[in-house]
Amino acid sequence: MKILNKILFDTFLYFLFLTSSFSTTIHSQNLSPEKLKSYEELASKMVRTVLVDQKGYGWLKELCKIGPRLSGSEKSMKAIKWAENKMKECGFDSVWLQPVMVPHWVRGNAAQASISSSKKYKNEKLKILAFGGSVATPKKGITGEVIEVKSLDEAKKLGDKAKGKIVFYDRPLDQGTLNTFQAYGEAVDQRMNGAIEAAKVGAVAVLVRSIQTNYDNVPHTGVMLYDKSVPEIPSAAIGFIDADFLSKAVKLDPHLKVTIKLDCKTLPDAQSYNVIGQITGSEKPNDVIVVGGHWDSWDQGCGAHDDGAPSLQTMESLDLLNRMHLKPKRTIRCVLFINEENGLRGGIEYGKYSANGKDTYLAAIESDRGAFTPRGFSVTTDSLSLLKMQNWLPILNKTYIDWIRKGGSGGDVAEIKNAKALLGYVPDDQRYMDLHHSANDVLEVVSPREMELGTSSIALMSYLLSEEGL
Amino acid sequence: MKILNKILFDTFLYFLFLTSSFSTTIHSQNLSPEKLKSYEELASKMVRTVLVDQKGYGWLKELCKIGPRLSGSEKSMKAIKWAENKMKECGFDSVWLQPVMVPHWVRGNAAQASISSSKKYKNEKLKILAFGGSVATPKKGITGEVIEVKSLDEAKKLGDKAKGKIVFYDRPLDQGTLNTFQAYGEAVDQRMNGAIEAAKVGAVAVLVRSIQTNYDNVPHTGVMLYDKSVPEIPSAAIGFIDADFLSKAVKLDPHLKVTIKLDCKTLPDAQSYNVIGQITGSEKPNDVIVVGGHWDSWDQGCGAHDDGAPSLQTMESLDLLNRMHLKPKRTIRCVLFINEENGLRGGIEYGKYSANGKDTYLAAIESDRGAFTPRGFSVTTDSLSLLKMQNWLPILNKTYIDWIRKGGSGGDVAEIKNAKALLGYVPDDQRYMDLHHSANDVLEVVSPREMELGTSSIALMSYLLSEEGL
Numbered sequence: 001m002k003i004l005n006k007i008l009f010d011t012f013l014y015f016l017f018l019t020s021s022f023s024t025t026i027h028s029q030n031l032s033p034e035k036l037k038s039y040e041e042l043a044s045k046m047v048r049t050v051l052v053d054q055k056g057y058g059w060l061k062e063l064c065k066i067g068p069r070l071s072g073s074e075k076s077m078k079a080i081k082w083a084e085n086k087m088k089e090c091g092f093d094s095v096w097l098q099p100v101m102v103p104h105w106v107r108g109n110a111a112q113a114s115i116s117s118s119k120k121y122k123n124e125k126l127k128i129l130a131f132g133g134s135v136a137t138p139k140k141g142i143t144g145e146v147i148e149v150k151s152l153d154e155a156k157k158l159g160d161k162a163k164g165k166i167v168f169y170d171r172p173l174d175q176g177t178l179n180t181f182q183a184y185g186e187a188v189d190q191r192m193n194g195a196i197e198a199a200k201v202g203a204v205a206v207l208v209r210s211i212q213t214n215y216d217n218v219p220h221t222g223v224m225l226y227d228k229s230v231p232e233i234p235s236a237a238i239g240f241i242d243a244d245f246l247s248k249a250v251k252l253d254p255h256l257k258v259t260i261k262l263d264c265k266t267l268p269d270a271q272s273y274n275v276i277g278q279i280t281g282s283e284k285p286n287d288v289i290v291v292g293g294h295w296d297s298w299d300q301g302c303g304a305h306d307d308g309a310p311s312l313q314t315m316e317s318l319d320l321l322n323r324m325h326l327k328p329k330r331t332i333r334c335v336l337f338i339n340e341e342n343g344l345r346g347g348i349e350y351g352k353y354s355a356n357g358k359d360t361y362l363a364a365i366e367s368d369r370g371a372f373t374p375r376g377f378s379v380t381t382d383s384l385s386l387l388k389m390q391n392w393l394p395i396l397n398k399t400y401i402d403w404i405r406k407g408g409s410g411g412d413v414a415e416i417k418n419a420k421a422l423l424g425y426v427p428d429d430q431r432y433m434d435l436h437h438s439a440n441d442v443l444e445v446v447s448p449r450e451m452e453l454g455t456s457s458i459a460l461m462s463y464l465l466s467e468e469g470l
Numbered sequence: 471m472k473i474l475n476k477i478l479f480d481t482f483l484y485f486l487f488l489t490s491s492f493s494t495t496i497h498s499q500n501l502s503p504e505k506l507k508s509y510e511e512l513a514s515k516m517v518r519t520v521l522v523d524q525k526g527y528g529w530l531k532e533l534c535k536i537g538p539r540l541s542g543s544e545k546s547m548k549a550i551k552w553a554e555n556k557m558k559e560c561g562f563d564s565v566w567l568q569p570v571m572v573p574h575w576v577r578g579n580a581a582q583a584s585i586s587s588s589k590k591y592k593n594e595k596l597k598i599l600a601f602g603g604s605v606a607t608p609k610k611g612i613t614g615e616v617i618e619v620k621s622l623d624e625a626k627k628l629g630d631k632a633k634g635k636i637v638f639y640d641r642p643l644d645q646g647t648l649n650t651f652q653a654y655g656e657a658v659d660q661r662m663n664g665a666i667e668a669a670k671v672g673a674v675a676v677l678v679r680s681i682q683t684n685y686d687n688v689p690h691t692g693v694m695l696y697d698k699s700v701p702e703i704p705s706a707a708i709g710f711i712d713a714d715f716l717s718k719a720v721k722l723d724p725h726l727k728v729t730i731k732l733d734c735k736t737l738p739d740a741q742s743y744n745v746i747g748q749i750t751g752s753e754k755p756n757d758v759i760v761v762g763g764h765w766d767s768w769d770q771g772c773g774a775h776d777d778g779a780p781s782l783q784t785m786e787s788l789d790l791l792n793r794m795h796l797k798p799k800r801t802i803r804c805v806l807f808i809n810e811e812n813g814l815r816g817g818i819e820y821g822k823y824s825a826n827g828k829d830t831y832l833a834a835i836e837s838d839r840g841a842f843t844p845r846g847f848s849v850t851t852d853s854l855s856l857l858k859m860q861n862w863l864p865i866l867n868k869t870y871i872d873w874i875r876k877g878g879s880g881g882d883v884a885e886i887k888n889a890k891a892l893l894g895y896v897p898d899d900q901r902y903m904d905l906h907h908s909a910n911d912v913l914e915v916v917s918p919r920e921m922e923l924g925t926s927s928i929a930l931m932s933y934l935l936s937e938e939g940l
Contacts, residue, residue: 048646176518178870180919213919373843373898375872400648402845402872428843428898430919449650449683449900 030391031468043398043460046320050452050459053323056316057448059086060309064302064443070132071296071339072104072270079295080273083315083336087277090319092334094280097273100349102339104270105133107299108263111236113207116143118256121249127239128207129219130264131191132298132342135232141261142166142205142234146250152189155197163202166258169194170209170247172240173433180213180433181369187211188222195235196227205260206235209243214434217241221298222437223342234262274346278333279318281466287330289465290364290419291317291458294340294347294412301441305432309371309451310425311336317459328466330362337412340368344411351415361419363465365458366410370436371451372427374400377461378407380414381421385470389421392464399457420470425458500861501938513868513930516790520922520929523793526786527918529556530779534772534913540602541766541809542574542740549765550743553785553806557747560789562804564750567743570819572809574740575603577769578733581706583677586613588726591719597709598677599689600734601661602768602812605702611731612636612675612704616720622659625667633672636728639664640679640717642710643903650683650903651839657681661707662695669700675730676705679713684904687711691768692907693812704732744816748803749788751936757800759935760834760889761787761928764810764817764882771911775902779841779921780895781806787929798936800832807882810838814881821885831889833935835928836880840906841921842897844870847931848877850884851891855940859891862934869927890940895928 031039050056062082069076080097087095113126144166149155155167169190177183188211195206210219217239226232238246249256275295281287293311297303315334337346354361365377377396379386390404408414409422416422427450435441501509520526532552539546550567557565583596614636619625625637639660647653658681665676680689687709696702708716719726745765751757763781767773785804807816824831835847847866849856860874878884879892886892897920905911 044648047648051648052646054645175524175919176522178514178517178521178868178923373900398648430843430923431917434917447901447904449645453648453900 036394039395039464040398043395045324046456046460047399047453049323050316050320050456051449054448054452055319056312056455057451059312059316060304060446060451061443063308063312064304068299068301068303069295069297070299071102071272071342072267073299076272076296076338080275080338083275083295087275087315091322092277092279092318095277098276098349098353100272100274100338100346101269102272102345103343104267105342106265106267108136108265110261110263112261113238113258115249116257116259118249118253120253121256126242126246126258127217127219128236128260129221130234130236130262131221131224133224133226133266134235134262134264136263136265137205137234137261141259143257143259144204145255146246146258148247148250152193152197155194155201158201160202162198165203166205166207166260167194167198167203168207168246168250170243172209173211173213175213180429184211184433191222191237192225195224195233196230199230199233203233205233207238208235210237210240212240212433212438215240218438218440220436220438221300234260236260236262272338274338274350275336276333277318278331279321279328281330282327283329285331286359288359288361289330289332289462290335290361290413290416291332291462292335292337292412293367294338295336296339296341298341298437300437300439301435302443304441304443304446305370306436306441307340307368309446310367310369310454313367313371313451313455313458314365316455317462320455320459321463326463328463330466332462332466340412347412347415350412351417354416355418361416362470363421363423364409364413364416364419365423365425365462366413367425367454367458368410369424369429370427370432371446371454372429372431373450374453374457375428376401376403376405376426378405378409378424378426379421380407380409381470385421388470395464396457396460399460400453401457423461425454427454506864509865509934510868513865515794516926516930517869517923519793520786520790520926521919524918524922525789526782526925527921529782529786530774530916530921531913533778533782534774538769538771538773539765539767540769541572541742541812542737543769546742546766546808550745550808553745553765557745557785561792562747562749562788565747568746568819568823570742570744570808570816571739572742572815573813574737575812576735576737578606578735580731580733582731583708583728585719586727586729588719588723590723591726596712596716596728597687597689598706598730599691600704600706600732601691601694603694603696603736604705604732604734606733606735607675607704607731611729613727613729614674615725616716616728618717618720622663622667625664625671628671630672632668635673636675636677636730637664637668637673638677638716638720640713642679643681643683645683650899654681654903658692661692665694665703665705666697666700669703673703675703677708678705680707680710682710682903682908685710688908688910690906690908691770704730706730706732742808744808744820745806746803747788748801749791749798751799751801752797753799755801756829758829758831759800759802759932760805760831760883760886761802761932762805762807762882763837764808765806766809766811768811768907770907770909771905772913774911774913774916775840776906776911777810777838779916780837780839780924783837783841783921783925783928784835786925787932790925790929791933796933798933800936802932802936810882817882817885820882821887824886825888831886832940833891833893834879834883834886834889835893835895835932836883837895837924837928838880839894839899840897840902841916841924842899842901843920844923844927845898846871846873846875846896848875848879848894848896849891850877850879851940855891858940865934866927866930869930870923871927893931895924897924
């Protein structure tokens with residue numbers, strides 16, 4: 001039986017090898033228990049520091065005093081200067097402005113709409129807000145019958161019926177969708193392409209039911225598109241409550257007429273800048289991790305959640321490393337991208353710079369989903385890098401990060417085409433579309449603790465990337 | 471070699487057996503892929519239904535119109551009647567009131583404090599709010615020098631120095647603690663036992679810095695204790711901003727005197743009720759899953775997050791099963807417990823009932839941590855039951871539940887001593903202590919979507935428990 005025992009033993013060893021080599025593959029990704037513990041302690045210290053100091057929230061108060069930061073505006077330039085100074089005050093190793101030419105659209109003063117002809121509803125005012133990029137109406141306004149549709153397809157099919165009329169896109173954001181970004185994405189074609197399709201069938205203007213999750217009459221703006229092959233017609237959001245009213249009114253009085261007045265215009269492109277600051281890596285200065293958000297906003301409210309506070313999270317994440325005397329091995333660079341809202345010019349410009357420079361990009365993290373409580377990171381990378389990051393979850397969980405999943409990152413950082421990993425910081429999304437692109441997006445709707453926790457999540461992730469690599 | 475091959479094969483089979491028996495242990499807990507898929511679809515349908523209907527949020531609007539629901543108050547009785555009617559309207563299989571005698575404390579009208587003697591600060595008013603259970607001051611108020619301490623220990627050590635004085639407990643909630651419930655728990659001893667320890671060293675009244683996470687001057691109340699062996703002295707919260715002021719003032723003028731006036735009192739115990747409604751199990755009617763929150767609140771704001779909306783989540787979770795024509799195998803019973811805030815009498819009464827009745831209790835789920843976005847369930851049970859529930863995570867995740875962990879449940883359901891599992895529904899906690907027990911806890915701070923998602927989490931968990939058992 002000796003030989004049998006030997007075979008048995010060998011087979012056992014073979015299985016042992018299989019098992020152990022498998023677990024080696026897994027464990028090579030893992031940190032030692034000591035290292036894990038020390039990172040966990042660091043994470044808790046980061047959380048404590050941001051929650052007690054609330055430094056980024058203090059910055060948000062200052063930023064909101066400047067006001068909204070529409071690309072090309074005077075206030076956006078003030079905010080750029082403010083950020084540059086703040087980064088210098090924080091003692092970042094390098095701070096610079098990267099020139100970017102941006103579109104310069106101005107809203108003007110008039111945004112009026114009312115029912116100008118109807119037996120029942122005459123002179124009833126409607127709350128509207130031009131979409132970014134819209135042309136003006138003539139001074140006396142545009143008057144037309146209103147024709148309600150639920151989709152671009154319905155608009156296309158109107159044919160001659162639309163001639164001389166105002167097309168009213170009335171499909172609300174689908175409240176039943178769990179993820180509000182998904183719901184927004186499914187409704188936003190009306191705003192983006194509504195004017196093009198309406199113009200193709202001869203309409204003279206467009207109204208779109210405000211894309212939002214809450215129930216109020218504060219219209220949400222956002223970018224819209226024109227197509228040079230068809231006339232450019234004015235396009236505006238109509239408040240949610242007034243959209244309810246208008247929808248009912250046109251059913252009862254199909255020939256009612258609405259008059260719209262807008263005096264927005266597009267000026268020549270303006271000089272603007274990305275604001276960039278970094279902590280230079282102590283061991284691998286040309287190996288870069290980017291963290292950033294977009295520094296422009298719409299001209300409503302103060303762009304507190306979109307994207308003031310999230311941008312400040314990325315800026316504070318560097319300052320937090322400084323405050324905690326951490327010297328990252330790799331360079332961690334904060335980029336405040338200009339013009340995400342209506343052009344992505346800042347992201348594209350930085351993308352070109354990243355492609356042609358001497359730096360290699362390990363990762364880029366975007367924060368552009370509001371400054372609510374942390375939930376996770378959405379990552380575009382290879383499977384092994386993803387697995388490696390997922391092994392850091394016990395550490396990141398100390399900052400309320402519950403998961404790391406494959407998924408999209410963000411419009412600006414996605415322009416850094418050669419980065420090994422692109423990450424989107426994902427906070428809770430349930431309240432975002434209540435305020436996004438609207439006058440509701442003000443300081444008061446940002447929770448200091450929620451914002452600061454996000455700062456700790458981003459600081460920790462960028463630091464782990466710097467120290468552990470991918 | 472034949473025999474060798476046989477041995478090799480047997481050994482292989484042995485390993486296969488080891489592996490498969492191991493995975494059987496795991497898989498016996500698991501659902502079949504088909505069942506998993508059908509539950510996942512059900513979960514998504516639940517989410518869509520609550521988010522579109524927002525029925526529970528509609529109820530919250532009605533409840534907030536009634537006002538706050540302090541135990542023994544007229545409004546609490548109105549709310550009890552309202553809930554009973556609503557459950558009947560919903561067509562629950564049984565609805566009943568369970569009699570409970572509750573403490574009946576009334577705040578009265580006066581809650582005044584001012585600096586009555588000081589060179590610099592005379593007549594400066596201080597914003598205060600009596601703690602629940604506090605005795606009144608004499609009509610002319612209580613006047614005394616203020617002595618600031620940071621802890622009960624410091625108060626104990628004051629000795630004769632405290633005689634005739636007002637002890638001012640001034641240790642704020644620790645903002646650096648990640649979990650706000652933990653931070654609250656670490657600060658609340660000042661409110662609970664502050665008057666007892668101060669009375670022991672001869673103090674005449676107590677002020678406690680409002681226990682909260684935000685920065686404002688709206689004091690938060692809550693229950694306090696007396697000890698019959700020492701005098702009962704008045705005790706009140708002082709607004710956070712005024713606490714800052716008072717702390718500075720007593721440093722600059724150690725002999726300044728404050729006058730406090732309170733006219734609260736405790737009346738004889740009042741008749742009240744738990745409100746109970748159920749969907750009777752189609753197969754195991756005496757096997758019960760309780761879902762519930764507490765129906766009383768403090769008398770500030772309208773108790774929207776504490777515990778109006780969370781209680782309504784549990785009530786709506788039953789209605790949701792009805793709306794979706796789901797007939798649970800086991801009985802799912804909603805219990806709205808009265809008097810959690812200052813007595814736990816409703817929980818204790820139901821606990822007695824559960825111990826002596828014919829029902830067995832599979833599980834009880836409490837919702838009393840606000841109606842913010844879902845995060846997880848905290849569960850007290852055996853390891854196998856916990857593992858079984860954790861296997862449902864892919865389903866529960868459709869309602870934004872990220873984790874199920876061992877942990878505490880809630881004060882009321884913990885009285886159901888013979889339940890196999892006690893669960894606490896855990897939403898995000900970062901904003902809760904901004905408003906808890908204060909005038910900030912109103913309808914406007916509840917997000918309809920966040921509240922409704924919680925309803926779907928609770929409905930789904932109770933339904934899975936009913937159908938799959940533990």
